[in-house]
Amino acid sequence: MPVQRPLKKKATTVVSEEKRRSSKAKGDVARLARARADQKSRLKILEALEEVGPLLTTHDSGQMQQRAIAAIIRLARCEGGALLLIDPVTREIYFNVALGKKGDAVKVVRLMPNEGVAGWVARTGESLIVNDVRVDPRFSNRADERSGYKTRNLLAVPMTVRGHCIGVLEAVNKVRGKFNELDMEGMTVFANQIAIAVENNRLYETLQETFLSTASALGDAIEAKDAYTAGHTRRVMEYSLLVAQVMRLPAADQDAIRLAATLHDIGKIGIEDRILKKPGRLDPEEMAVMRGHSVIGEKIVAGIPKLRPIIPGIRHHHEQYDGKGYPDGLLGEAIPKMARIIAVCDTFDAMTSDRPYRRGLPIDTALQELHRCTGTQFDPHVVQAFQTVFDRGALNDILRQYQADRAATAPVTAVPVSESSAT
Numbered sequence: 432m433p434v435q436r437p438l439k440k441k442a443t444t445v446v447s448e449e450k451r452r453s454s455k456a457k458g459d460v461a462r463l464a465r466a467r468a469d470q471k472s473r474l475k476i477l478e479a480l481e482e483v484g485p486l487l488t489t490h491d492s493g494q495m496q497q498r499a500i501a502a503i504i505r506l507a508r509c510e511g512g513a514l515l516l517i518d519p520v521t522r523e524i525y526f527n528v529a530l531g532k533k534g535d536a537v538k539v540v541r542l543m544p545n546e547g548v549a550g551w552v553a554r555t556g557e558s559l560i561v562n563d564v565r566v567d568p569r570f571s572n573r574a575d576e577r578s579g580y581k582t583r584n585l586l587a588v589p590m591t592v593r594g595h596c597i598g599v600l601e602a603v604n605k606v607r608g609k610f611n612e613l614d615m616e617g618m619t620v621f622a623n624q625i626a627i628a629v630e631n632n633r634l635y636e637t638l639q640e641t642f643l644s645t646a647s648a649l650g651d652a653i654e655a656k657d658a659y660t661a662g663h664t665r666r667v668m669e670y671s672l673l674v675a676q677v678m679r680l681p682a683a684d685q686d687a688i689r690l691a692a693t694l695h696d697i698g699k700i701g702i703e704d705r706i707l708k709k710p711g712r713l714d715p716e717e718m719a720v721m722r723g724h725s726v727i728g729e730k731i732v733a734g735i736p737k738l739r740p741i742i743p744g745i746r747h748h749h750e751q752y753d754g755k756g757y758p759d760g761l762l763g764e765a766i767p768k769m770a771r772i773i774a775v776c777d778t779f780d781a782m783t784s785d786r787p788y789r790r791g792l793p794i795d796t797a798l799q800e801l802h803r804c805t806g807t808q809f810d811p812h813v814v815q816a817f818q819t820v821f822d823r824g825a826l827n828d829i830l831r832q833y834q835a836d837r838a839a840t841a842p843v844t845a846v847p848v849s850e851s852s853a854t
């Protein structure tokens with residue numbers, strides 16, 4: 432009998448070894464399944480990044496942010512998501528994008544610096560999972576109260592650029608289960624990419640503003656030479672942009688037209704004062720010199736690479752639809768579209784503006800002149816678009832401002848005469 436004892440012990444050892452192996456095998460299978468699930472999730476993150484990726488380098492920051500938040504909601508399987516930015520001046524935190532139920536309502540809320548989970552994340556620069564907001568003192572329910580939304584749980588990660596937190600990404604209300612490390616990992620990848628894109632966009636906008644105000648200052652420089660053309664550049668720019676919008680031109684073309692209209696007469700800087708400031712009508716010889724301003728303008732902007740796309744608007748803004756304009760006598764559609772638009776707006780403003788030797792025409796008369804010269808001097812589509820802008824009342828503010836400026840200057844005593852050509 433005692434002989435059997437070791438045998439029994441051996442049998443027990445074999446059974447427990449089998450059990451151990453079996454449970455190890457089960458553990459391995461579970462780990463493998465988890466690893467596969469993790470891999471699948473990471474693959475989805477990569478796919479989503481690939482989808483949003485091309486938008487990261489565009490200047491349409493709004494669309495990029497919307498798509499990124501939609502991808503986060505999908506990946507984290509939650510009800511809503513938001514992109515909050517920190518106001519660089521007040522340090523308040525505001526919802527730049529909020530998707531999901533009550534997304535629009537929550538967007539009016541501005542959090543104080545350090546307020547709520549977003550404030551904590553912004554201050555510490557750390558990510559945070561709150562799986563029950565009722566027991567976390569960092570949660571602020573102000574956004575919920577304002578929007579009527581009920582937050583149960585959330586995941587927030589910082590958007591950091593060069594060590595500075597510029598905003599926070601939030602995923603709200605996991606549909607099933609709890610937010611986990613993998614959700615956080617995915618959000619962090621997005622946050623890093625979006626942060627760089629948002630910062631790049633801010634830098635681009637600042638650069639663009641600086642560029643436009645420099646261009647505008649250049650445009651004003653010509654007006655400083657001639658008091659009678661005060662406000663002309665700005666009005667032509669505003670009219671041209673409105674016409675381009677009615678014609679539904681792409682945003683990039685509208686930007687180019689705005690710039691081209693701002694600088695259309697820049698070449699007048701090169702015209703001697705004796706002619707530019709002459710208080711009466713120009714004789715043919717002087718007129719020929721004056722006409723050189725469109726080519727001089729082209730030469731001025733040709734030296735600035737960023738301004739090259741607007742050269743057609745500057746060189747050709749005095750071409751006529753029937754080919755009788757200058758400097759090249761281009762005909763119809765051969766005249767660049769931006770130049771055809773500026774030509775109508777430039778002439779309208781020239782007709783309605785006072786000159787040293789005549790008072791500006793009434794608005795209705797100037798509009799009739801545009802129609803009278805449609806198809807000869809002007810592109811009919813542009814004249815029609817200008818009429819539409821006028822009919823919609825879009826010119827009212829600009830014209831009212833002009834009348835106020837005009838009343839503030841000394842009255843013109845010369846006899847009114849009709850003039851339908853701009854310079």
Ligand SMILES: [Fe+2]
Nearest residue numbers: 696777853854
């Ligand atoms: Fe002009």
Ligand SMILES: [Fe+2]
Nearest residue numbers: 695696853854
């Ligand atoms: Fe001009």
